Amino acid sequence: xxxxxxxxxxxxxxxxxxxxxxxxxxxxxxxxxxxxxxxxxxxxxxxxxxxxxxxxxxxxxxxxxxxxxxxxxxxxxxxxxxxxxxxxxxxxxxxxxxxxxxxxxxxxxxxxxx
Amino acid sequence: xxxxxxxxxxxxxxxxxxxxxxxxxxxxxxxxxxxxxxxxxxxxxxxxxxxxxxxxxxxxxxxxxxxxxxxxxxxxxxxxxxxxxxxxxxxxxxxxxxxxxxxxxxxxxxxxxx
Numbered sequence: 001x002x003x004x005x006x007x008x009x010x011x012x013x014x015x016x017x018x019x020x021x022x023x024x025x026x027x028x029x030x031x032x033x034x035x036x037x038x039x040x041x042x043x044x045x046x047x048x049x050x051x052x053x054x055x056x057x058x059x060x061x062x063x064x065x066x067x068x069x070x071x072x073x074x075x076x077x078x079x080x081x082x083x084x085x086x087x088x089x090x091x092x093x094x095x096x097x098x099x100x101x102x103x104x105x106x107x108x109x110x111x112x113x114x
Numbered sequence: 115x116x117x118x119x120x121x122x123x124x125x126x127x128x129x130x131x132x133x134x135x136x137x138x139x140x141x142x143x144x145x146x147x148x149x150x151x152x153x154x155x156x157x158x159x160x161x162x163x164x165x166x167x168x169x170x171x172x173x174x175x176x177x178x179x180x181x182x183x184x185x186x187x188x189x190x191x192x193x194x195x196x197x198x199x200x201x202x203x204x205x206x207x208x209x210x211x212x213x214x215x216x217x218x219x220x221x222x223x224x225x226x227x228x
Binding site: 042045046 | 118147155156157159162172204206216217220221222
């Protein structure tokens with residue numbers, strides 16, 4: 001079965017510092033990969049996704065992620081954190097093929113310190 | 115813009131009550147989903163539907179049922195609510211076809227069972 005591991009349930013960074021949120025998946029076949037963000041009391045908003053093609057994917061709000069097949073990873077980065085980036089971030093996968101539903105990681109709460 | 119609307123944001127119900135959570139999407143999406151979100155567990159799939167009157171169990175279907183009589187509407191039913199069903203419930207939808215399509219989420223329904 002597909003699984004997603006997000007290392008670190010809580011990450012704190014200073015404003016202006018690099019943001020790195022880690023995601024690893026287990027699959028013998030590369031899946032489709034997603035990062036979603038959830039602000040307090042809201043639903044999930046898509047940040048970026050990888051399906052095929054270029055392995056470095058750029059998303060909204062200055063975030064990007066790189067698919068590394070050899071490491072089965074899809075880590076999310078942003079060069080310079082803003083206070084407004086404080087939120088919960090979820091990595092998710094859909095197994096390539098006929099499956100349509102997302103499998104989520106347990107989430108990482110990002111705190112941005114002034 | 116895709117809009118997924120969950121009619122009730124906050125509900126308080128008593129143990130044993132029958133509870134309906136309603137979800138409507140306005141983009142003619144074939145696929146619809148119900149997830150449950152709990153701290154530290156991420157989002158877990160309850161049920162999904164890929165067509166009118168079609169449904170499939172997700173990872174945690176016990177204690178829930180669903181109804182999809184019209185393409186735009188997907189209802190989650192708790193036949194006899196219990197306190198362990200207190201949670202945030204998220205509805206989502208996506209186009210059919212390739213499984214890399216983006217899944218769009220509603221803003222969530224907070225259910226408290228007392």
